[in-house]
Amino acid sequence: MLRRSAAVLLALLLGSALGCSSDVSDATGEPSNVLTFGSAAATPAVTVRATVADGLASPWGLLVLPDGDLLVSERDTAQILRIAAKDGTRTVAGTVPGVVPGGEGGLLGIALSPDYATDHLVYTYFSTAGDNRIARLPYDPAQPATQQLGSVEVLLTGIPHGPRHNGGRIAFGPDGLLYAGTGDSSNSALAQDKASLAGKILRLAPDGTPAPGNPFPGSPVYTYGHRNVQGLAWDPQGRLWASEFGQDNWDELNLIRAGGNYGWPVVEGVGGRTGYIDPVVQWRTSEASPSGIAYADGGIWVAALRGTRLWRVPLDGDHPAGAPQEFFTDAYGRLRTVVADRDGTLLLMTDNTDGRGEPKPGDDRILRVAVS
Template identity: 65%
Template structure:
């Protein structure tokens, strides 16, 4: 059994878990292989109480300081708080990726329009940097994740993950802010193509790790057999050089695959010790937060959630699918923070090294609808991107928006 089996993660009761996991309005869709983004996300009052560990965290308000029940005699989560400082910008259309530029301005990708916008840190004003050519939107595909070169201050390079009519790709673009708005992006240089594409499960998150290599989370493109196929780029975490080649030290020689057995990786983040964490959509029962190790097999489609089966790595935290659909993640204040789409809330998972230090805690439940991306902007500050205009949410006045949060880990 992997070392991350979790006394913290044993469900309250198998019967209760099955009832909650299969009784949501979206259960028939999920059984058919649809993403856990589906369902009726903007009715939080009807969402069942989360079953995430041996005890259930309360639902704190946006700025209240709370402490979750003790999940075991030896580990209690620290008190934590979340306060919404304000709105950075609003009026976005299907925002997906986010990158913080030197100086504090933001780049944000719009999935369906294929535009990359620059958002002023001073007043939230937006300009169109440019539109990425060759992007095909539809379903869960389009212009997805963004990442800045580790040497962005000198090379001005932006990396993007996007869908075409036949595959998903990772490309590099030069950004020249001295050029007129709308034409600040250079032509894309495709670094990696052939990532499986489908109407659902396209992955899309990219990020540079502390080792200087580019990591990408991919999905199984609704073909679950791809996740266990080492020769496929689907259902994987990939590790690449800045030019798109397999990074040296990868576990499978000549392959960009860093880990396998994933259904749809949506978030990537590193803790201060350099450990990689990833969020993943489940299907019928469990969404996951995983600690990613080189060559690790995370079980899909053989297992979902904590299984305790030899050869498969168990998640460090898990949620019933009605409570999460975990998308972007970020590390701040001693915890991984998880933006939930269908769950319409922000989750905090306190960590003690490579394990959960207590039950996940929820914030902002139902207050801003679907939450797509979260990014650290200083240890006690998070940027949170809503996603209510993508056809699955119920847009509210001002949607979609980027919020600035102050978080305290206790």
């Protein structure tokens, strides 16, 4: 059954995600444009099968290696860990040089080269004292522990850095290109500035140059008008979806269109305004703060930090098939990342900080989740 907050959400959502939206008043009496969904979708059974690893320190990025083992980036230690899938044995692959952690910055997203079988490259997104950067480095697990990472090759610099809103998710798309979600670095005006790399989704060639065919020639900017993008995922039809943190009212799940303006700071959530693309789903910020996302089992799965739950948005093509469904509410704390593994399970990673980037007592872990 849907939990109470999802039912409340459904009652609130009264327009069309991809069609027209209507002005109504929310519980505060303020006007807001909201969404409705079609007929209810079946709710799958979702259970934790096993704890893959625990005792992690501010984990952020997670990827699956070709042999099934995992690589994890730790934001504050700047370490990349290898975790054996069969028994959870942990090896420190190495420390990424140049990382300066603090607030929401540090070693953030990681991604595997599409040609990893031959080039053995791992891509990273990280903070320095003055900016956020995208880099790559070779990974050789045959080397001794802590020495398995090679020299860093910086591909892109100058992504604005702040104590908050640094974005950080990177992923290779089905087109073989590298996508990166950035934040507005707490300077909202930068999101609408196409000359800035803040508040954007970037699209790069594997060598870090702007991808051919980008909507703004010579620029890595793919979309703009974002507040803080930390989730990227593709559905089987190759459509890109992205999660975005709102400010006071609405967090978002967006369907990404090249060159699109997603509204921030002019619009938060659904605005129904010409020139801005509305989200497909929105949540109250207390129920989401969406970070990593993944496609699996006919929907987009969303790891919620402040909301301390896992959301599933069932899809019918490019729109929701029903209301969002929630799982594990308050069971494991803040959820940072969700990844679809090749065996049909999900890998769910916690990040139990106090919301200001400071660790608090807790046991961050990776859980293997089965979906019926």
